[in-house]
Amino acid sequence: MGGISLFILGGTILSIAGKASPADSAALLQQAGIEPAGPVSVTRWRNVGSQNLLMADLIALAAEIGRQAASGTKGFIVIQGTDTMEETGFLLSLLVPADIPLVLTGAMRTADAPGADGPGNLNDSLCAVRALSGLALGPVICMNGELHAVRHVRKVDAGRIGAFASPGIGPLGTVVTGRVRLLQRPLPQPGPYPLPDPANLPRVALVTVGLDSDPLLIAAFASPDWQGLVVEGVGSGHVPQALAAPLIQFAKQSPVILVSRCGGGDTDADGTYQGEGTAAHLIANGLIDGGPLQGRKARLLLTILLARTTVPSAIRAALVPWAGLGLLTD
Ligand code: ASP
Numbered sequence: 001m002g003g004i005s006l007f008i009l010g011g012t013i014l015s016i017a018g019k020a021s022p023a024d025s026a027a028l029l030q031q032a033g034i035e036p037a038g039p040v041s042v043t044r045w046r047n048v049g050s051q052n053l054l055m056a057d058l059i060a061l062a063a064e065i066g067r068q069a070a071s072g073t074k075g076f077i078v079i080q081g082t083d084t085m086e087e088t089g090f091l092l093s094l095l096v097p098a099d100i101p102l103v104l105t106g107a108m109r110t111a112d113a114p115g116a117d118g119p120g121n122l123n124d125s126l127c128a129v130r131a132l133s134g135l136a137l138g139p140v141i142c143m144n145g146e147l148h149a150v151r152h153v154r155k156v157d158a159g160r161i162g163a164f165a166s167p168g169i170g171p172l173g174t175v176v177t178g179r180v181r182l183l184q185r186p187l188p189q190p191g192p193y194p195l196p197d198p199a200n201l202p203r204v205a206l207v208t209v210g211l212d213s214d215p216l217l218i219a220a221f222a223s224p225d226w227q228g229l230v231v232e233g234v235g236s237g238h239v240p241q242a243l244a245a246p247l248i249q250f251a252k253q254s255p256v257i258l259v260s261r262c263g264g265g266d267t268d269a270d271g272t273y274q275g276e277g278t279a280a281h282l283i284a285n286g287l288i289d290g291g292p293l294q295g296r297k298a299r300l301l302l303t304i305l306l307a308r309t310t311v312p313s314a315i316r317a318a319l320v321p322w323a324g325l326g327l328l329t330d
Pocket of ligand 1: 048050051084106108
């Protein structure tokens with residue numbers, strides 16, 4: 001299979017410790033076994049730490065991937081910083097058809113570090129993007145010899161090479177000495193959605209609730225400046241009693257999605273736990289059940305949905321299949 005397109009966005013994989021200027025991308029490509037005139041076309045798309053990537057960058061990238069795929073490019077690799085990779089990957093999964101092979105990768109060690117992991121990760125990604133053809137898995141993250149589904153993966157360690165994990169799910173597959181092995185398949189997810197206008201993206205806040213969180217936390221977002229809110233409740237989505245009323249009030253004017261702050265597992269929409277501030281109470285009083293969605297992913301999803309419509313019933317309806325993903329009923 002020929003025709004692979006590689007986009008460079010920046011990050012540690014192209015960084016030198018203690019220096020602001022990037023490492024030589026030609027050296028990285030060579031170490032990863034990518035020949036200058038070979039079947040991989042390289043685009044230096046951005047050169048930023050991933051904390052500085054914008055949703056607009058990813059929307060533009062999704063548009064470019066769509067264009068290139070329509071002209072016959074068979075697979076895509078995105079190199080970027082790892083800090084926001086789980087979010088950029090998920091955002092791309094909302095905007096790019098799942099049958100386009102797309103692998104995101106980066107590095108935990110700088111290009112000059114002993115045992116730099118960038119070239120190996122990039123070579124693994126090249127093997128993976130070829131192997132994923134025809135599987136329609138959606139974008140995957142390839143790091144440390146593992147493939148992860150963007151809906152489940154999280155960066156769980158700030159420094160270790162094995163920085164990524166998919167809590168409660170595990171990796172989708174492995175890449176070892178060029179052999180790509182699929183261990184499981186992610187459930188197909190709703191979408192893709194039409195590309196939104198990057199100049200008119202709604203503001204959606206993400207709030208993580210903790211022990212004795214102050215209601216002021218919610219008050220900060222109960223303003224027309226914010227078009228939506230995602231609340232990561234404790235455990236299966238509960239909040240301290242004092243937060244229940246302000247959240248329910250805010251949900252009357254803007255969509256509020258409730259998820260768990262755990263990163264894996266589900267909300268208690270069925271009501272095992274009852275009382276003010278429990279997940280069941282909040283959902284019964286206007287908050288939208290986010291089911292197994294992780295908060296940072298729910299924020300991106302709500303942004304994309306709100307860019308299409310602000311009609312509350314339409315937002316609610318669009319989130320039902322996300323909350324119910326994989327749920328079996330008798
Ligand atoms: N701070 C870096 C970034 O996300 C870390 C990395 O690339 O791994 O851009």
